[in-house]
Structure formats: C-alpha cells, structure tokens
Amino acid sequence: MRRAILLACICTLAALPLLNMLPTDNPLHVSDFIITIVGKWLCYAILALSIDLAWGYAGILSLGHGAFFALGGYAIGMHLMRLIGPRGVYGHPILPDFMVFLGYTELPWFWWGFQSFPFAMAMALAVPGLLAFVVGYLAFRSRITGVYLSILTQALTYALMLAFFRNDMGFGGNNGFTDFKELLGFSLNTSSARMGLFYASLLALVVALALCANIVGSKLGRVLVAVRDGESRARFLGYDTLQHKLFIFVLSAMLAGLAGALYVPQVGIINPGEFSPGNSIEAVVWVAFGGRGTLVGAILGAFSVNALKTWLTSVAPDLWLFVLGAIFVAVTLLLPRGLIGLLEGRRK
Amino acid sequence: MNSLYLDGVTVMFDGFRALNNLSLIIEPGELRAIIGPNGAGKTTMMDVITGKTKPTTGTVKFGNHDLTRMDEPRIAMLGIGRKFQKPTVFDALTVFENLELALKSPRGPLACWRWRLAGTARQKIQATLDEIGLPDRAQDLAGLLSHGQRQWLEIGMLLMQEPELLLVDEPVAGMTDQETEHTAALLKRIAGTRSVVVVEHDLEFVRALGRRVTVLHEGSTLSEGSIDHVQNDPRVIEVYLGR
Numbered sequence: 001m002r003r004a005i006l007l008a009c010i011c012t013l014a015a016l017p018l019l020n021m022l023p024t025d026n027p028l029h030v031s032d033f034i035i036t037i038v039g040k041w042l043c044y045a046i047l048a049l050s051i052d053l054a055w056g057y058a059g060i061l062s063l064g065h066g067a068f069f070a071l072g073g074y075a076i077g078m079h080l081m082r083l084i085g086p087r088g089v090y091g092h093p094i095l096p097d098f099m100v101f102l103g104y105t106e107l108p109w110f111w112w113g114f115q116s117f118p119f120a121m122a123m124a125l126a127v128p129g130l131l132a133f134v135v136g137y138l139a140f141r142s143r144i145t146g147v148y149l150s151i152l153t154q155a156l157t158y159a160l161m162l163a164f165f166r167n168d169m170g171f172g173g174n175n176g177f178t179d180f181k182e183l184l185g186f187s188l189n190t191s192s193a194r195m196g197l198f199y200a201s202l203l204a205l206v207v208a209l210a211l212c213a214n215i216v217g218s219k220l221g222r223v224l225v226a227v228r229d230g231e232s233r234a235r236f237l238g239y240d241t242l243q244h245k246l247f248i249f250v251l252s253a254m255l256a257g258l259a260g261a262l263y264v265p266q267v268g269i270i271n272p273g274e275f276s277p278g279n280s281i282e283a284v285v286w287v288a289f290g291g292r293g294t295l296v297g298a299i300l301g302a303f304s305v306n307a308l309k310t311w312l313t314s315v316a317p318d319l320w321l322f323v324l325g326a327i328f329v330a331v332t333l334l335l336p337r338g339l340i341g342l343l344e345g346r347r348k
Numbered sequence: 349m350n351s352l353y354l355d356g357v358t359v360m361f362d363g364f365r366a367l368n369n370l371s372l373i374i375e376p377g378e379l380r381a382i383i384g385p386n387g388a389g390k391t392t393m394m395d396v397i398t399g400k401t402k403p404t405t406g407t408v409k410f411g412n413h414d415l416t417r418m419d420e421p422r423i424a425m426l427g428i429g430r431k432f433q434k435p436t437v438f439d440a441l442t443v444f445e446n447l448e449l450a451l452k453s454p455r456g457p458l459a460c461w462r463w464r465l466a467g468t469a470r471q472k473i474q475a476t477l478d479e480i481g482l483p484d485r486a487q488d489l490a491g492l493l494s495h496g497q498r499q500w501l502e503i504g505m506l507l508m509q510e511p512e513l514l515l516v517d518e519p520v521a522g523m524t525d526q527e528t529e530h531t532a533a534l535l536k537r538i539a540g541t542r543s544v545v546v547v548e549h550d551l552e553f554v555r556a557l558g559r560r561v562t563v564l565h566e567g568s569t570l571s572e573g574s575i576d577h578v579q580n581d582p583r584v585i586e587v588y589l590g591r
Contacts, residue, residue: 220460226441
C-alpha cells in the first residue's frame with residue numbers, strides 16, 4: 001500500500017515539469033507558480049523525512065530542526081552571494097553588497113572557500129551535522145530526553161535566530177541574503193534552472209527516502225525503536241545508546257541541511273526568519289499529520305499540510321495558525337497513526 | 349566462568365543505608381535465590397551489580413573485573429544479564445526481533461546498520477525460542493504476548509547474550525501456578541552452564557527451585573542456607589516469615 005502511494009507520487013511529481021512545457025492553453029498545462037511551489041514542498045518533504053527519522057524511530061523530538069535547515073540554506077546562500085561578484089549594487093568584485101555597506105574591507109575568514117560549489121554543499125551538510133553532534137553529544141550524554149530535549153532544541157534555534165539577526169555576525173543581519181544571480185552557470189530566474197532545481201530536489205528526496213528506509217529496515221532501525229520505547233532496557237542489552245542516538249541525530253541534521261540547501265536557490269532568499277521556532281514546530285506537525293515512524297507518512301504530511309497552507313493563506317490568511325493548531329490537536333487525539341494510518345485502515 | 353564477589357558493600361541514599369556492609373559470593377554455575385521483605389535492599393543489590401548504582405564503599409568483583417568502575421553497557425557485555433521486575437520487552441518488535449536485538453553481536457550503530465542475519469545466528473535464536481517455549485510465536489509482536497510469555501521472552505533475551513551470570517528479579521509475580529512451575533523448570537535448566545540469581549517473594553517458588561537461599565534484611569545478609577534452614581532460623585522468622 002505504502003509502496004503504491006509512493007510510486008504514484010514520484011511519477012506524478014516527475015511529470016510536473018514536463019506538463020509545464022505544454023502550451024499555456026493546454027488543459028494539462030502546469031503553471032510556473034505550481035512548479036516553484038512544489039519544488040519548495042519537495043525540500044520540506046526532505047526536512048519532514050529527517051524529523052521522522054529522529055522522532056518517529058529514535059524518539060528524539062527535535063523542535064529545532066529548522067535551525068539545521070536554515071544553516072544548510074545559509075551555506076548555499078553564501079555560495080550564491082559570492083557568485084554575484086561585481087554584479088552587486090556596489091560593484092565590489094569580491095565583497096557582497098551588505099559587507100560593503102557595513103564597511104568591511106576584506107572577506108571574513110568564515111566566508112573563505114564558499115566561491116566553490118562543492119565546498120558550499122559540503123558545508124551545507126557538515127555545519128548542521130557538526131552542530132547536531134555537539135548539541136546531541138552534550139544532551140544525550142547527560143541523558144536529556146523527551147520534553148527537555150525538545151525545549152533545548154527549540155532554544156537552540158531561537159538563539160541562532162537572534163545571533164543571525166545581528167549585523168556583526170557577518171551573515172547579512174536581518175536582511176539575510178537575496179538577489180542571487182546564478183548557480184552552476186545557470187541564471188536562476190530561467191525556467192530551465194527552475195526545472196533543474198526541481199529535479200535535483202526530487203532526486204534528493206528519493207535518495208534520502210531510500211537511505212532512511214534502508215536504515216530503518218536494518219537492525220539499526222530496530223535498535224532505534226528499542227531506544228525509543230525503552231532506552232535503559234536497550235542499554236542493559238549492551239547498546240551504548242548515546243552512539244546510536246548521536247548517529248541518527250547527526251544524519252538527520254545533515255538531511256535537514258541538504259533540504260535547506262536545495263530550498264534557498266528556489267525561493268531566492270534566506271534570512272534569520274528561517275530559524276524562527278514556529279518553522280520547526282510546523283515541520284513537526286507535518287510529520288505527525290502524515291504519520292510518524294513511517295517515513296512515507298512524513299512526506300505525505302509535508303505535502304498535504306503545505307498544500308492546505310498555500311490554499312488557506314490565500315483565501316483566509318488569518319485562519320491559518322488556528323487551523324494548524326487544530327490539525328495538531330485532531331491528529332493527536334483522533335489519528336495517532338496520521339494520514340497513513342487512515343489510508344491503510346485499522347490494521348492490527 | 350567467573351564468580352561474583354561482593355564484600356562490605358554499602359550504598360547510602362541521603363543518609364539512608366539501602367545496603368549495609370553486604371557480603372555475598374555466587375559460585376560459577378550456582379542457582380541462588382534471594383529473599384527478603386520490601387526495602388531489604390534486593391533491588392539495590394541488583395543495581396550495584398549491573399552498574400546502575402555505584403556503592404558508597406565496598407568491593408564488587410566479577411572474576412577479576414571491578415564492577416564499580418564499569419558502566420551498564422560494559423557490564424552487560426562482560427556477561428551479566430538482568431531481568432527486570434516489570435517485563436520490558438519491546439512491544440513494537442516481534443518476538444524474533446526482540447531475541448535478535450539481544451543476540452551477542454557488534455553493538456555500534458554502523459555495525460548494526462550493516463548487520464545481516466546469518467545461519468548460525470538464526471539457529472541460536474531458534475534454539476532459544478524452543479528453550480523458552482515460544483517457537484510458534486516468533487513472528488508475533490511482543491506486545492501481543494501474555495504476561496507469562498513476556499517474562500519468558502525476557503529470560504530468552506538474556507540467554508541470547510550468553511551471560512555467565514543472570515540476575516532475575518521477581519520472575520513469577522502475577523503468574524498462574526502453571527506458569528510458575530514452567531518458570532522454575534526453565535531457571536533450573538539454564539543454571540549450571542551459567543550462574544543464576546533469583547530475587548523472589550514467592551516462597552513456594554523458591555522451594556520449587558530447591559537451591560541455596562540468602563535472606564536479606566535492612567541491607568545485609570540475615571541468614572543463608574537451604575530453604576528449610578532459613579525457614580527455621582529464628583531471626584528470619586522474626587523479621588520475615590513470622591509476621
């Protein structure tokens with residue numbers, strides 16, 4: 001059942017950009033708007049997947065995954081800023097506009113290397129991974145679990161948001177980065193670049209799903225379930241659960257970073273608002289709504305909740321947060337297994 | 349095989365002596381029952397042996413290994429398995445998967461990811477399924493087992509780790525008479541090739557085991573010997589049996 005849903009979804013998604021190429025008067029034509037927005041959802045789906053891996057299987061409920069997503073976005077954003085070069089408003093050959101404006105005379109050391117795409121992509125994975133490693137190590141070693149860990153991760157993303165708002169951090173302050181020109185030689189506002197990013201995101205999603213499915217289907221997946229349901233019992237079985245939790249938390253953060261790196265070129269902007277705690281909570285709601293601990297459910301949740309959001313924020317923008325809250329309450333009370341549970345019926 | 353050796357072990361909790369100068373030796377292959385009223389220190393003793401609690405003073409040794417310097421996973425890997433009072437099998441996994449998790453194998457995350465179930469491992473799991481009497485429940489979720497079956501699965505999980513010493517906390521609490529009998533037979537069968545320490549309230553069960561008994565009281569040993577010996581010990585009668 002899950003496999004069938006999944007295959008249908010991937011085929012539909014892969015066909016979308018092709019339908020975009022049809023003439024505009026064709027009834028099957030898909031608008032640029034749809035392509036851009038579905039491209040964003042693909043990135044959200046990777047983020048949801050990363051949350052499900054940590055929460056659904058290892059029981060690590062992070063309310064700060066948006067931070068890893070944003071860090072991945074900032075890493076690719078730095079690359080995009082470097083590529084602007086002399087085309088900026090101030091025309092400085094190396095320094096991005098905001099640095100010229102703030103009176104920088106040379107590039108800060110942490111911007112070195114970002115002119116290279118492979119380096120920026122590596123950083124989009126490594127920085128979230130490293131942060132997750134440090135935070136995870138300290139938290140798991142002190143056996144901080146459950147709601148305390150959630151609060152900690154929530155505080156982490158909030159702290160990062162405040163830090164990135166500061167101009168002297170060297171990341172553009174509250175304006176963040178925007179006005180990107182090109183990526184890998186493609187001008188970003190062409191439809192071919194949009195299509196390329198769309199397919200890159202779809203590919204990343206499929207690969208990420210395959211990776212996660214491979215992990216949860218292995219003995220490691222069963223150890224994670226054991227950690228989730230009885231960590232001290234797992235420890236008495238000889239599993240050093242710190243290692244397993246750390247492994248999955250770091251991997252999950254790297255996936256979130258990848259999602260952010262694919263997201264930013266598509267939306268054309270990254271600013272500290274991306275760290276806002278609400279974003280992380282919303283992403284958790286996607287997973288809960290779709291069905292946690294199922295992987296496919298997380299993807300389904302990301303798409304359906306965002307589709308609802310897109311529609312609702314255009315017809316009744318004030319209602320959205322109430323509806324989001326209501327969804328979370330309803331899912332918790334009525335659909336503990338989420339949409340997937342509903343679709344698969346009352347099995348077991 | 350190693351013997352377990354506790355000497356002069358004291359555990360203080362906020363000034364309260366949960367264990368008071370406790371000394372105990374379990375020989376290799378021995379099956380020992382430990383009884384005592386609530387608060388006698390039985391669970392604390394288990395906690396000290398498995399590394400969950402560190403003693404305030406005293407020596408805890410398993411062969412030449414100083415257990416007071418080791419953490420829980422290392423003690424578990426050393427060959428000391430513990431069955432908790434409340435059965436804690438993993439309900440979301442099948443009986444087979446529960447045993448597979450417990451199987452002695454590399455424990456790190458990457459090793460677990462790469463792990464493939466080979467023929468000998470499958471045979472070991474099958475042998476344990478037979479030993480605990482659950483061969484036809486292998487593919488059922490552990491959450492669907494009855495209370496007694498969960499206890500046996502948990503004992504099976506301990507056996508998978510090929511322990512030298514098995515600590516079993518109140519195995520027959522809440523069991524039917526038939527299940528109790530089955531459990532006594534199971535424990536007697538598995539002792540010998542490994543040491544087994546059983547903490548129990550149920551004196552009928554301890555009698556059915558028919559081995560050496562240690563009575564704990566207020567954190568130290570009150571009496572030790574056969575079940576008949578301790579049941580006739582006036583001090584035991586006073587604090588425990590003669591209520």
